[in-house]
Amino acid sequence: MTALTDSVFLRAARGEEVSHTPVWFMRQAGRSLPEYLKVREGIGMLESCMDPDLVTEITLQPVRRYGVDAAIFFSDIVLPLKAVGVDLDIKAGIGPVVANPVRTLADVEAIPDLTPEHVGFITQAVRNLVGELGGTPLIGFAGAPFTVASYLVEGGPSKEHAKTKAMMFGAPEVWDALMRKIAGIASAYLKVQVDAGASAIQLFDSWAGALTPEDYRTAVMPHSQRVLTEAGELGVPRIHFGVGTSNLLTLMGEAGADVVGVDWRTPLSEAIGKVGDRGVQGNLDPTLVFAPTEVMLERAAQVIEAGRAAKGHIFNLGHGVIPSTNPDQLKRLTDFVHSYA
Numbered sequence: 001m002t003a004l005t006d007s008v009f010l011r012a013a014r015g016e017e018v019s020h021t022p023v024w025f026m027r028q029a030g031r032s033l034p035e036y037l038k039v040r041e042g043i044g045m046l047e048s049c050m051d052p053d054l055v056t057e058i059t060l061q062p063v064r065r066y067g068v069d070a071a072i073f074f075s076d077i078v079l080p081l082k083a084v085g086v087d088l089d090i091k092a093g094i095g096p097v098v099a100n101p102v103r104t105l106a107d108v109e110a111i112p113d114l115t116p117e118h119v120g121f122i123t124q125a126v127r128n129l130v131g132e133l134g135g136t137p138l139i140g141f142a143g144a145p146f147t148v149a150s151y152l153v154e155g156g157p158s159k160e161h162a163k164t165k166a167m168m169f170g171a172p173e174v175w176d177a178l179m180r181k182i183a184g185i186a187s188a189y190l191k192v193q194v195d196a197g198a199s200a201i202q203l204f205d206s207w208a209g210a211l212t213p214e215d216y217r218t219a220v221m222p223h224s225q226r227v228l229t230e231a232g233e234l235g236v237p238r239i240h241f242g243v244g245t246s247n248l249l250t251l252m253g254e255a256g257a258d259v260v261g262v263d264w265r266t267p268l269s270e271a272i273g274k275v276g277d278r279g280v281q282g283n284l285d286p287t288l289v290f291a292p293t294e295v296m297l298e299r300a301a302q303v304i305e306a307g308r309a310a311k312g313h314i315f316n317l318g319h320g321v322i323p324s325t326n327p328d329q330l331k332r333l334t335d336f337v338h339s340y341a
């Protein structure tokens with residue numbers, strides 16, 4: 001067995017025994033690090049994502065600084081849409097903005113399916129990274145159909161996802177076509193990353209918490225299930241994450257996850273009961289980095305202890321690193337998780 005397949009992160013993701021709880025942070029790359037802000041100076045977000053050398057450097061930065069147990073590929077959930085030709089941009093301080101929001105079946109059909117040729121720069125960046133990372137696993141990722149649909153239908157970030165859900169409720173044939181389109185793109189995109197050497201994947205359904213369990217089960221879950229099933233056929237562990245998903249955790253596990261990501265609102269002990277025979281990832285409140293260090297570490301200890309009841313536990317924040325986070329706090333947190341007996 002090589003060092004990589006035996007890494008604590010992959011062992012925990014497979015539910016095997018580990019010497020310490022593995023830790024990484026969602027959005028650890030490209031947020032608070034001064035070295036990130038420096039290399040991004042004057043370069044747009046999408047432009048950075050399409051430059052394999054820059055992607056490699058930015059992905060490695062948090063691994064170097066914190067010594068986390070996994071790297072997350074530096075990209076964005078809308079990047080594959082951009083790669084197939086959807087007119088969109090990622091605006092600083094806002095997020096993804098789509099020029100012509102999707103409303104009709106014709107709009108859906110106008111979006112091309114993704115082939116590896118669309119994303120040669122991703123293959124290149126993943127290969128570079130896997131070479132540089134050695135025994136540290138690289139997590140590939142994609143946005144789940146519902147969350148990506150929200151950007152396509154709303155045209156940008158949204159709190160209520162009202163137009164998206166109106167399509168789901170009122171135009172089921174358009175909705176179904178859109179979900180199938182995005183699922184196909186996500187699946188092909190994950191395959192590109194795994195074929196190039198990513199050793200785990202995370203499906204981000206960040207906004208699925210906006211749905212009732214019944215709407216999730218009937219209108220969304222089958223499509224995420226397809227993505228996770230196809231990723232499973234690639235032989236890598238699958239993490240499935242959403243925000244505010246306390247009442248969806250069982251379904252998100254059943255969709256085909258090996259590990260279910262949990263936000264900080266749900267106690268880990270409760271989440272473990274809901275996901276059954278699967279691992280969990282999470283779930284320290286991301287604002288605890290702004291508390292005194294001893295308070296942050298006391299809460300981290302509680303998360304680690306709660307995680308012991310799970311089939312496998314990967315320590316993380318309950319959502320992404322907040323941009324104003326002091327990197328020194330994340331370093332202390334990483335060291336603490338590593339040394340916690």
Ligand code: 1CP
Pocket residue numbers: 025026027028029030031044045072073074075076077078090091092093094095096141147156157158204206320
């Ligand atoms: O560690 C990392 O940062 C890895 C790279 C990464 C990932 C995993 C980025 C870079 N984005 C993502 C995923 C992503 N993108 C998600 C799922 C994770 C989550 O819930 O946080 C979502 C919902 C997005 C969409 C997105 N992209 C937003 C959110 C907007 C909203 O709806 O509130 C934003 C602000 C972006 C832009 C973005 N993505 C990544 C970076 C570094 C940035 C900022 C770029 C810039 O302003 O220049």
